[in-house]
Amino acid sequence: MQGLVVDFGGVLAGSGSDRAVLTEIIGALRAVGVRSAILSNDPGGPAGAELRGLGNGVLVDEVVLSGDVGMAKPDPRIYRLTADRLGLAPVDCVFVDDLAVNVRGAAASGMVGVHHVDPEATATELRILFDLGQGVPVQW
Template structure:
């Protein structure tokens, strides 16, 4: 049984990485397994994900809109709350180690994104569901 029920992804550096289409497919598969999903970005308040992603994410939290930025614990707590989950129920993926450490300090499981393939491997273990092919 999967203990992680929330998947939180950074935008810049993760969802903009080469091969990010595979991550979006993984998000879709996670949602089919009742995993709640969010984007957490230090973008300004005017930023929004592409419209075609609207069905993929339950929440979008930005620093500009919330007034707090990664790696401050408050933004991770806010994101978990937006998903209706406790921080310990969420895994956070970011390309910057400082942000991964911030998420872990707030109680989330942190995954340091270095490539789409390794991130998907880690997420399959943490979510206990197949996310690739």
Template sequence: MLRGLVLDFGGVLTDFGDDYVVEPPLLTVVREVRKHGILTGLLSNADGLWAPPTEWTGLFDAVVISGEVGLAKPSTAIYRLTADHLHLTTDECVFVDDLAINVRGAAAAGMVGVHHTSIPTTIAELAVLLGFPLLP
């Protein structure tokens, strides 16, 4: 059973799609899954100087930044560390990234991987995997 959603920052949480929206649609998905008790994580290969925007405070149960932990995607160790920060096992997590190599790294670590190629496709895949509707 999937109990955690982990997302990449650049290319995933920065994707506004084709429609004008106030916030990236996958950030809205984060808000929705939290209502269903799903733990959320942000995993980025950013340097140690980067931090999520302050308006995202409280949206993620774990934030793992490569520059802070000395590991980087697609190393399986960083996915395990992220799951540990969520107090979950990797097989309880789904990971979303726009780079296929990082999705393969997550799968090698035991996570379900979703290769983000478009907002509608990613949302549809997550809805099936998590077992409840997300955005229309």
């Protein structure tokens, strides 16, 4: 696996999220060369500026907002677009979302899907999928 794509609302923010745990794992993965993106069904436009500000290496490499690209999860095309923006094939990416329907859409595009229910469980699953040991230091 060479890419990580995560939803924002419900995974990095909102109910059921623990931003510190998940940003730590994103940082650890980026430190070992994994490309990363946020994929959100945000309406985009001027209100999406804060989310877009997390791209370009601030938290992730790319931010794809459905309102900006004219398609939304679970349409498999948006997952393929996101992988393409990372310079990867969908089969080289893991996608994390709190909604099972979106995880199924990612799987239909070729990505490995992780249904986020608990931040610690998601972080553990990502460490396994990306073969990161528990003691891998986070480098910012």
